[in-house]
Amino acid sequence: MQHFDTIVIGIGGMGSAALWQLARRGQSVLGIERFDIGHSMGSSHGLNRIIRLAYFEHPKYVPLLRRAYALWRETEALAGEQLLYITGGIDGGPADGRIVTGALAACLEHDLPHEVLTAAEINRRFPGYRLPDGHAGVYQPDGGFVASERAILAHVSLAVAAGAQLHARETVLGIEPGNGRVVVVTDRGRYEAGRVIVSAGAWIADLVPGLAGTAVPERQVLGWFLPRRPELFTPAVFPVSNVATDLGHVYQFPSWGIPGFKIGLYNHFRERGHADHLSREPTPADEEALRRVIRACFPEADGPILRLAACLFTNTPDEHFVVDTLPGHPEVVVASPCSGHGFKFASVMGEVLADLATTGTSRHDLSLFTYDRFTAPAA
Structure with a gap:
């Protein structure tokens, strides 16, 4: 069984950015994608996605967006192509x-x-x-837009160049956390890691059953x-x-x-x-x-x-993201669902997810995005 520092499940907007952010930090990281790299089965195809600072959904998103803009510009410079318009x-x-x-x-x-x-x-x-x-x-x-399909490929290319491993057309069948490690079971093998990031988009509840009915x-x-x-x-x-x-x-x-x-x-x-x-x-x-x-x-x-x-x-019921560690299993980081407005944040969420996977914390305010907010008793 192969061993990694972190495994990223789902290499779409957030997953590709997390893969890059982990690889650039020198982590041993594996990305697993059920479909092709850059596919049309999920949420990030269709050429581009809107980015905007005047965020009517909640003012707490604005600091994340400011960092997202900066990271999109950094990714452009490293990839050698325009991504933000x-x-x-x-x-x-x-x-x-x-x-x-x-x-x-x-x-x-x-x-x-x-x-x-x-x-x-x-x-x-x-x-x-x-x-x-x-x-x-x-x-x-x-306001403007991000070239979403190109951005995913840019993050993937940067991650691979930094040493990330990448498996496409491989379906994750289950996640087995325990004793501070995680085993990821797929239709092709078993892999062990210290942390796993689950960024599986519309399939996330298949891997994180606690999100069934919420995602x-x-x-x-x-x-x-x-x-x-x-x-x-x-x-x-x-x-x-x-x-x-x-x-x-x-x-x-x-x-x-x-x-x-x-x-x-x-x-x-x-x-x-x-x-x-x-x-x-x-x-x-x-x-x-x-x-x-x-x-x-x-x-x-x-x-x-x-x-x-x-x-x-x-x-989600409140249309905010879920970005958190799994209660009782801090080795599992959950990322998404994004309720139709998440891609613009992919660059900064890659950084956030890498932080959660390596330190368990983030310098950003993630209080809108807690995993258990729909089940926690009212204060």
């Missing part, structure tokens, strides 16, 4: 709604540069938008549409955004990589279940759900469909 970002919706008030609270608490704009002001400044009267938005100039996979669909006026949807003039509309909460990107406006709808059709049973095949109904929002709020993007892609969110 700045477009500015809008968090919009009804002026008194959760997205606008939450983004503004994060900006004020952390002294982030920002502007509060009416719908009319947004539509004039960024004419790809057509937000309705009564809406508003917080514009924060540091719930949900099918999402992303669409790319050829704009009728492409000049309105370039990264230079179209900020990324999260917008609450009458048709749902949507998130959107300028044209990049694929020559089309990209849009997704949170809680798409609320299709939930085991990750192995959720369809990855998009349908005409998926396209129509996205196109309805385009017609209402981004009409100049209402052109031919270029691409549809299904991915998975893994949602």
